[in-house]
Amino acid sequence: MSASILRHDWTLDEVRALFALPFNDLIFRAQSVHREHFDPNRVQVSTLLSIKTGACPEDCKYCPQSGHYDTGLDKQKLMEVEKVLQAAAEAKSIGSSRFCMGAAWKHPSDKDFPYVLKMVEGVKALGLETCMTLGRLSQEQAQALARAGLDYYNHNLDTSPEFYGNIITTRTYAERLQTLAYVRDAGMKICSGGILGMGESLDDRAGLLIQLANLPEHPESVPINMLVKVQGTPLADAEDVDPFDFIRTLAVARIMMPKSHVRLSAGREQMNEQMQALAFLAGANSIFYGERLLTTGNPQAERDMKLFQRLGIQPEERHEHDDEVHQAAIEQALIEQRESRLFYNAAAV
Numbered sequence: 001m002s003a004s005i006l007r008h009d010w011t012l013d014e015v016r017a018l019f020a021l022p023f024n025d026l027i028f029r030a031q032s033v034h035r036e037h038f039d040p041n042r043v044q045v046s047t048l049l050s051i052k053t054g055a056c057p058e059d060c061k062y063c064p065q066s067g068h069y070d071t072g073l074d075k076q077k078l079m080e081v082e083k084v085l086q087a088a089a090e091a092k093s094i095g096s097s098r099f100c101m102g103a104a105w106k107h108p109s110d111k112d113f114p115y116v117l118k119m120v121e122g123v124k125a126l127g128l129e130t131c132m133t134l135g136r137l138s139q140e141q142a143q144a145l146a147r148a149g150l151d152y153y154n155h156n157l158d159t160s161p162e163f164y165g166n167i168i169t170t171r172t173y174a175e176r177l178q179t180l181a182y183v184r185d186a187g188m189k190i191c192s193g194g195i196l197g198m199g200e201s202l203d204d205r206a207g208l209l210i211q212l213a214n215l216p217e218h219p220e221s222v223p224i225n226m227l228v229k230v231q232g233t234p235l236a237d238a239e240d241v242d243p244f245d246f247i248r249t250l251a252v253a254r255i256m257m258p259k260s261h262v263r264l265s266a267g268r269e270q271m272n273e274q275m276q277a278l279a280f281l282a283g284a285n286s287i288f289y290g291e292r293l294l295t296t297g298n299p300q301a302e303r304d305m306k307l308f309q310r311l312g313i314q315p316e317e318r319h320e321h322d323d324e325v326h327q328a329a330i331e332q333a334l335i336e337q338r339e340s341r342l343f344y345n346a347a348a349v
């Protein structure tokens with residue numbers, strides 16, 4: 001199907017037309033594109049650990065970690081390397097193939113950066129894919145992270161350039177694009193997406209996807225988040241997103257970025273099983289599994305696995321370990337469900 005050619009020249013009119021398709025036509029098209037590039041019954045599974053929580057100098061209006069808002073969040077300094085590695089080992093044992101580490105910083109400081117590099121090296125040595133989100137990076141920091149073995153860097157664009165100023169004033173859109181360019185130049189993969197439900201228009205959703213798809217290379221991972229409304233943040237009382245509009249956005253992302261993993265990300269706890277199944281049908285093929293997103297809830301691992309089983313979905317494996325024995329071990333671990341108290345639950349305040 002010609003719709004799945006990799007394109008970097010999407011126009012607003014074209015994307016509006018995708019959003020305007022009848023729902024069934026849009027989902028069919030997205031699922032058709034999806035099947036050209038992915039096993040439709042595999043979903044990539046990541047675990048996310050907050051390695052430094054709260055007191056962030058940025059003012060992202062959706063974020064309970066911003067130091068600008070009083071959300072009662074339990075702040076935590078940078079975790080010790082050893083504890084991070086313990087958590088990574090635990091994540092691997094319950095079936096995650098990627099370990100994502102997030103720090104609430106404007107950018108990594110010279111003091112903290114060497115520890116961050118040690119975390120990357122250690123997690124990589126465990127045989128996991130590594131991902132970090134640390135805020136803005138300099139070119140040198142991006143290169144050092146790549147040398148340490150960082151596979152992915154997460155830096156979300158959040159929304160369209162036009163709407164962005166309503167949500168964040170302490171960091172520019174251009175700075176975000178610059179960080180993404182440094183990450184790409186350093187040879188790392190990009191994880192970048194946005195959030196729905198912040199009061200943005202349909203054109204803003206289209207504008208976000210156009211920014212992502214029209215990058216010189218599509219981000220390998222595209223998280224589409226549903227706003228999690230946290231009391232104390234300026235968006236605590238934002239209007240709900242129509243669930244079908246959320247699914248439409250996933251489907252349009254799948255069509256525009258056919259080879260990217262589209263991640264059903266924050267806000268999944270608010271979705272019932274039927275909506276999650278619809279999200280997978282629309283082309284979402286990545287989730288955070290079994291633990292908490294940075295500071296908001298995530299459905300419990302057992303529920304996730306039961307849903308996978310009911311839908312006949314299996315976790316996607318890293319290629320390096322793509323042998324039947326390892327796959328069986330992972331699936332067994334997922335079924336057995338080990339409770340993972342090692343993970344820091346930033347939402348437990």
Ligand code: SF4
Nearest residue numbers: 056058060063066104
């Ligand atoms: S989203 Fe990230 S940069 Fe923005 S306030 Fe939260 S932790 Fe800081």
